[in-house]
Amino acid sequence: MSDFVDKEKTNMNHYVRRAAEKDIPKILDLLVQVDMVHHQGRPDIFKGPATKYNGEELKTILQDETTPVFVCVDDNDIPIGHAFCVHKQVTDNAVLTDIRTLYIDDICVDSAARGKHVGKALYEYVIAYAREQGFYNVTLNVWSCNTSALRFYEKMGLVPQKIGMEMII
Numbered sequence: 001m002s003d004f005v006d007k008e009k010t011n012m013n014h015y016v017r018r019a020a021e022k023d024i025p026k027i028l029d030l031l032v033q034v035d036m037v038h039h040q041g042r043p044d045i046f047k048g049p050a051t052k053y054n055g056e057e058l059k060t061i062l063q064d065e066t067t068p069v070f071v072c073v074d075d076n077d078i079p080i081g082h083a084f085c086v087h088k089q090v091t092d093n094a095v096l097t098d099i100r101t102l103y104i105d106d107i108c109v110d111s112a113a114r115g116k117h118v119g120k121a122l123y124e125y126v127i128a129y130a131r132e133q134g135f136y137n138v139t140l141n142v143w144s145c146n147t148s149a150l151r152f153y154e155k156m157g158l159v160p161q162k163i164g165m166e167m168i169i
Helices: 003-007 021-041 055-063 118-133 147-155
Strands: 014-018 069-074 079-089 100-109 137-140
Touching (some): 021 100, 100 118
16 A cells, blocks of 8 residues: 555644554544434434444454554544445446445544544545545445535535435334
C-alpha cells in the first residue's frame, strides 16, 4: 500500500491510518455511540447501548485483509473516528457483473470530535484506498432516521443505489 494510504495527513490535528489492536478499547466506545444513534432513531430495532462486535471479534476483523478498519486519530494517536469496510464481489452470477465493491459497514466520529472534518477525512481515505485497490465502487447503507448521516453522505457525493422499504405490522 502506498504512503498516501498509510499516513495521509488530513489536517494539523488528525490523520487516518489502519486500525491496530491497541485501538480496540476506543473502537468499542465508538461502536456504542453508533448503536445509540440508531437506538434513538429506531428503538424498536436497536437495543442500545451495545456493540455489534466484542474485543475478540474485533481482533479477528483487524487481522483480516478483506475487512479493513481505518481510524482517524488525534495528535496523541487516540482514535476519534473509525471506518469499517468489507471487500465484496459476486462472481459467476447469471444476472450480476463481477465487479469488486468496497462496502462501508460503519463510519463513526466521536461525539466530541464532530464538526472537525473527521468523517470527511475517513471517507476520503476509504475512497483513496478503494481506488488504489482497484475496486469498482464504494457502497454503504444508512438508516433513514439518521438524517445527519444522510446529509453527510449526500455532501460526499453518494447517491442512492437501492432503497430498502418496510411496513411495520
